[in-house]
Amino acid sequence: MSIALSEQEIIRRESLQQLRALGINPYPAEAFDVNAWAQDITDNFNNKPEAYQNVVIAGRIMTRRIMGSASFAELQDSTGRVQIYLKRDDICPGEDKTLYNTVFKKLLDIGDYIGVKGYVFLTQTGEISVHVRELIVLSKSLKPLPVVKREEDGTIHDGFTDPELRYRQRYVDLTVNPNYKQIFINRSKVISSMRNYFNAQGWMEVETPILQPVHGGAAARPFATHHNTLDMPLFLRIANELYLKRLIVAGFDGVYEFGKMFRNEGMDRTHNPEYTAMEIYVAYKDYIWMMAMVEECLETVAKAVHGIPVVQVGNNEINFAGPYEKLSMYDSILKYTGIDVSAMDEAGLRETCKELNIEVNPTMGKGKLIDEIFSAKVEHNLIQPTYITDYPIEMTPLAKKHRTKDGLVERFELFVNGKEIANAYSELNDPIDQRERLEEQLILAGRGDDEAMAMDDDFLRALEYGMPPTSGLGVGIDRLVMLMTNQSTIQEVLFFPQMRPEKKAKVASADDFINAGVPAEWVPVLNKMGFNTVEELKAGNPNKVFNDLGGMRKKLKLDITMPAKEVVMAWFE
């Protein structure tokens, strides 16, 4: 980021002052009530022209084509763009043509918000346009927007495409690339349709703590923080599972929460340090019931976004209408590798990994080895929604042991387009079994596994009072939105993805320079020369600075007196 204002920014600030000098408030306080929107006008004018003879619209000026005493501009509001037509003598009926000649032509810029009253008509070339009778300045823009040119056939010139700028300045991105707004509108539809579906079943939306003394419910590295008054460590939640289960203990039949989770781990195109999860717990149900619920729920969501349950994702057409294919973990490996691992011990699994060219290390136990084979050979094949069921017990400390299969738990994960998007259990409600499983996690933690689950004594106490049989489900909302909007990176479905902080150059205030003896009018010149702090100036060569000041004075055609050489020398003392 440049420190000094660019030429265009200086000109806009001057325009701002000139507007004020003309008695025009560039930031008026009064409400400006509109009665029409761009999309409504362009969609419906031809059918009902009489309804658009007194329109009031507001938005940003996005393009201008000035032709003497008439001009065209495009106004962009929340719904789209509509062309406006301004004629000097129409907006300035009297002798005074300032509003057109000076305000519109000189002092307004691309990006400024204006309000307009007029009537809609068809130009000679057939474009629906608003003929302006009145124009009011609503907000002056001081930074030039990137200008993205679009041809009628959709060709884009000079697109604003740099991902860094788009993510850091999402407000600019969505202004000049309004097509991306649809992703976020669809994100909102995913969440609201899911919420409506849950509410219709009678389940209750709740909120549970984000600041937790014990980071339970998942295996991940947390963000740590500290509460001053209580003088205690706290963690930003990595999951809310254990709190929602406490509410089932408390006697609610169904509770759910949409919320941010925080994981202190790597970032890539499917991981952001804070992300949104939806977790739901329903009493007296099991994971088999949950599969049917998920099918109905996701079909509802897909229809809310697209009108049909089929969604185009990359090159695949994905059908969210159930029932989905169900494969046990072992059967899925058998299906895609031809190898039956169900009866293998750790040594056998290790040998199988070697044959399949899967890298393993000695710390991996049985569950982890099976997971490695699954990730390498099965996962990417699961394009249509598929439930993988019945996981090895080792990696799942919160799920109930399988009703018939030894060594497995009642769990499923839903895979779509080769990625996991949901995870569900018949929840473990045996408090003694639960305590033993968490103790095993403690042993792992003791061995240095910083992602092992922590002991949560209060959660165990709650279970000891008794939790009904319950099924629980977690859905990664960001990844679901990626599927529903056909996006391949999580950044595109987050308004403000996490970024490294921008480097900010240190800039001394003008007063600091003045205190050092620099006349006020010369401060901007020094800034222009690259001296942003008094220290930087003092580090410079006094004679060179003196000579350069003269050079800058000439170059910038400054009408200010040159300081005496002794004055300049004094800056360096």
Add this chain to the structure above:
RNA sequence: GAUUCCGUAGCUCAGCUGGUAGAGCAUAACACUUUUAAUGUUGGGGUCCUGGGUUCGAAUCCCAGCGGGAUCACCA
């Protein structure tokens, strides 16, 4: 974390085997009463990401750093 590519005007980008920076849009001035990537004429605008090095000379070559992208690894 590894590999690799990128960083030049407000934006999108050129810039060759090293010789003191260019284009389009935006911007400024003038002209123009139905244009639409408006047009015509003229002008202004740069810490070539930062810091070192090589060289008579670096946007360009080398090293380090910062920021970003992609791929991979890590990650229920």
